[in-house]
Amino acid sequence: MTMDYEYCPNCFAKIHGETVCPYCGCDEFERHNLLSLPVNALLRGRYMTGVILGSGGFGITYKAMDRKRRKLCAVKEYVPLGYSVRSNDGITLTSTNREKEEIYEYGKNKFMAEANLLRNLDHIPSVVNIFDSFLENGTAYFVMEYIDGITLGRLRAQSENGRLPFETAYGIIHQIAFCLHEVHTKANIFHRDISPENIMISKDDHVKLIDFGTAKYIHGQKSQNLSVILKPGYAPPEQYSSAGKQGEYTDVYALAATFYFVLTGKKVPAAPDRLGGNAVIEPLENILGTEYEELSVVLERALAIKVNERTQTMKDFMADIERCREHLRTTPIDPDDPSVPPEKTGNTLEQKIRPYLDGLAGSMKGYRYFVPVNTMISIGRLPSNSIVISSRVVGRKHLEIFYDTYNQMFYMMDNHSVNGTYVDGKRCMPSAIIPVQPGSIVSVANACVFQLGVIYE
Structure with missing residues (x-):
């Protein structure tokens, strides 16, 4: 249902039907995504939807207000692209046709099962906290903490030369690797959609991995049929085939690609282009300097096209990048070398x-x-x-x-x-x-x- 009166979709102040919020200036009242819920939709009698925080192949995430706790939150709605359609009431979601109904229902049940599993992983610091999940409007939802911050992708874009300093990038990637190791080994699920846009850094420097709503069990063939949206440059070859066997190494590839991108500002070529021999990964030492040769080897192994040649687990990936970090710490740097960027020498005018x-x-x-x-x-x-x-x-x-x-x-x-x-x-x-x-x-x-x-x- 929708509210009879309107609230700002960003700050949730009562605005009496105005089209621009007089308090925060938000004007995002009209939805441009035909599959999304309207502004001010009320879910489970307590969660009021606001602006869209993100959308992908499996769902839409809304900023929301928990009216019971009077606290901001985020609500993820199961909306598989190509398998669902919004009814005329603007609220109810159904499968596009009877042929796709079985896959739609299968995905919805998995969505709920994974939300319940992730609720039990709140002790892992970098897993976004999920505190509610429910079925409503013909689909599924889970409610998670609202993270006031920016994505890793935006953090990189705001950095000088579009690159993050190694220590900053390492700290973030290592946390996410540890988080994924825990999720892989304790929950038996993997993410399958890791990218700079799904890693959040809060204003108090907490790192969170988001968008677990696209995660799928490591076993099960029907889940492969829902792999309809991929991110070129981050998705490994096995994700391009419905018959491709996926595992921890699938997330290893995507996280290594993310690490490479934030360090260099360059995306790893899409897997099909690499398979066809039309593109190769430029070695790190060619971009950042010879001291990164060891890390370059580590990332190349984690980004191997063939699964049996790739780093197999997050535990192994963490050990590899830890070793590289120690190597970089002990590599002497000439502070007077003009080719060395100032963040390495400490010769910056202002330091964070x-x-x-x-x-x-x-x-x-x-x-x-x-x-x-x-x-x-x-x-x-x-x-x-x-x-x-x-x-x-x-x-x-x-x-x-x-x-x-x-x-x-x-x-x-x-x-x-x-x-x-x-x-x-x-x-x-x-x-x-x-x-x-x-x-x-x-x-x-x-x-x-x-x-x-x-x-x-």
Whole structure:
């Protein structure tokens, strides 16, 4: 159903039928996508739809207002392109014809099953939180957190020369790789649509992988029939064939292609062009310098056309890029070399400071969390913490961390935890605020270990 009165589709302020919101200036009231729900449609009696955040081959995502919680959210609607049509009421969705009804229903059921699986993965930091799913209007929906930020694609476009600094790109890609490793191994599903546009960076530097609504089970043939939309440059060869067997290596290819693109500003040639010998991947060292030769080899293996020659798992891909990062850290750079970009030498007039925690062991292993500057964050087992560690040995609000840009120093305080917080092997005194240097190793009870660090961009 739709509301009798109109709300702004962006800020959801009451605007009494005006065509331009007087509060935020939004004028996106008319839908140009014939398959989309109208503005102010009310789902499950509580979720009011707003502007379209994105659309693809399997669904449409709307910005929404949860009227029960009075909080912004995002709603994903199952709308398989070519298999569905909106009824005359503008709300109900049906299959295009009886021949396609079986596939439509199969996809809808899988959409719901995967939403329910992903709701159980909220402990993985880079998986977007899904907190509701339901059937309505002849289709399926799931409700997830609204991320106020930009896509990795836009972040790259806004960067100098259309390229991200290696450390920035590495931090984001490594987090997504760890996220996918967890999803592959614990939920037995894979994404199949990884690209810079499906990776979000929030305003507080949290990295999230979105658009899991297109994900499919690793097994099952009917799901292959729904693979109607591909992204050239990111989709591997096996996604171009309904008979192509897909697995973890399918996501490895797409993530490696994403890494290559944000580092170089150049897309990997489409898989069919590479198969036909009409295009090749330009080596990284030709674009970024000889110190990237090892990473170039790693990405070429992850982007292998033949599945049996490709990096098979996200765990292997993470190990490969970790090794390359260590190599790049130890490669000497001449700061007076004019061919070396300023972000490598530190000779920039203005630098952005990005403090972070690098997970070394335990539940944070392989995950990088960027700490907002001059802002207190907390670590503990309660969901209200900035970093949630689901372990009984961790306190409800175990410790707090702050990065001071003026002193360029971390400050930490243990909140009277039973099992303690340790810095470089020494237990912290409870309730005492202590300065901690970047590079220090911090242990939260025995549940996780991380290293403090800072990136200057």
